[in-house]
Amino acid sequence: MRQFWALSLAIVRGFARDKASVFFSLVFPLMFLVLFGGIFSDQTRSELDMVQVGDVPVLQELPEGAQEAFDDTFTVTRNDDLDTALEQVRSGDADVAVEMRDDTLVAHITLTDQVAAAVTQGSLRAFVDGTNVALLAQDAGRAPPYALAVEQVEDESLSAIQFVTPGLLSWAVAMSAAFGAAATLQGWRQSKLLRRLQLAPVATRTVVGARVSVTLVIALVQMAIFLGLGTALFGLSLTGSWWMAVPLLVTGTLSFMALGLLAGAVTRSTEGAVNAANFVVLPMAFLSGSFFPLDGAPQWLQNVSQALPLRHLNEGMLDVMVRGEGPSAALAPIGVLALFAVVVTLVAARLFRWERA
Amino acid sequence: MGAIETVDLTMTYGPLTAVDGVSMQVAEGEFVGVLGPNGAGKTTLLEMVEGLRRPTSGSATVLGEPVWPRNAALLPRIGVQLQASSFFERLTAREQIHTFAALYSRPAREADDWLERVGLAEKAGTRVEDLSGGQAQRLSIACALVHDPEVLFLDEPTASLDPQARRNLWDLLSGLNESGRTVVLTTHHMDEAETLCDRVAIMDHGRILEMDSPAALVRGLDAPTRITVAPGLVDRAAGRSIDGVEDAEVGVEGTVLVTREPARVVSRLAELDLLDGVQLHTGTLEDVFLTLTGREYRA
Known part of the structure; x- marks a missing residue:
């Protein structure tokens, strides 16, 4: 046991003191998280700025239910001077200025931001129509015959961060597992440390166990940081069986360590091994939908991606972390990843040579 | 009983015969040098004797025990320093030798003693990458000695060192067999073999050409x-x-x-x-x- 801890400690220290490793496994993926979280959260702008000039009873006395929808759509400020209000809209400080002329609601909009203009027009028309219908129905003494309810199919809080966090986390774990295994195998082989350990009274399983354990702990630290930052800064919210992400990450780590071993076995230098791992993992991240959803990709590409372990890791992570699927959704990906790990490890073991030649 | 005995030890790689039927005996407490030009087969011979490689034919025993397959009972009794500096990346000298002490189930205190003995106490907090060539070799030798082995193998311990560092290392090496420890080292420096070794095996093309004390070898030359x-x-x-x-x-x-x-x-x-x-x-x-x-x- 002392051997295991001593080796683990040596590996952890070697990792923590290697600035490039720490950067690429922790900082670099987090930069993507911040970048993607930032870009996409801006796209889902929900509230429009409205300047209300004078009293606007139709908006101030909305029917029950409509008030909530109105508050979700508009942020209202009041400015009783029409000219100033129009200037605010023109300069882009506000999206719409509203006033009442007799019974007509007048909305002053700008077409500079066409999305905002369309949403404003549509929403205001809906509120006016809704109020009219409610008043007419009230006069007639009966409820309106039809109603429209819109419900989102995903988790209500689904936003960009929900999609990018599992994908980026999978990518980060894959990258550090593959690089760690590739660099360790190559580095230890070149310095003859592997040979040296062979001549020390330490079992192979202890050496392998220490290396695997350290990589797994690093993967779980990555997970904790991603989920922590995602929740705290970008409003990530996890669904029911997110804890199944742990066994998913464990098998994912093992299969990417296997890939790293393969890269380490077939290359001749540490740089070569790390480059080979990068060459495999980075394109795989794109093809597996770690950065962008694959829904828009051609069918053949989606079929190809089924052969990639990262695709299965991504899908499994999305299912259990944000799509609200049950724990069983992770079982198939875990199986695929485990099989991949076993097969690739066997291939790497066959190709491994003690000597560089 | 001899410390090391090889019988007709041979290693071939395809058409190349790296070690060709080497039979030799080393007595306990002896300091033996294997001297030969680059590519003579010194390292391959040593690695077969250490139990790292399976000989194509022939056999080797150390302290009376067969070395192949990996003999777990023998490993704590032998110490090895391989040709390259086999260290864990980015550890300090002290962390390095403490890790090896743990692998051999020895107390950390003994590791510190060895660091002191090889003159690296002041460099204990320095990372291995920042040690000079001579310091790295000293650390490497200390790591090989941390479990006080009966037989010590050193593969070109002074290769790539400048003359001062080389002579400085000799002082350390010459005392290593005083306590009855058997030491085998490879080198391609004549002066080193002459100064340190009780007996020298001159090796080329995979064969041991002569093996005797340096003085006897020179006498026999009739030069x-x-x-x-x-x-x-x-x-x-x-x-x-x-x-x-x-x-x-x-x-x-x-x-x-x-x-x-x-x-x-x-x-x-x-x-x-x-x-x-x-x-x-x-x-x-x-x-x-x-x-x-x-x-x-x-x-």
């Missing part, structure tokens, strides 16, 4: 002594006419007299008052080595 007389004092004919001189050549450094009876020639030179600036070159291990392995340059 002539070369006496150089200051320039301008003796010409070639006069040199040849001196009793006991087999040959004489005139060069820039003076006249070189070749003889197998140096005492007689020197006393004659004294009579002639020609001793000022005289230099004597007797046979060295280098002559033995070059005689046995040939002079042609091999890249």
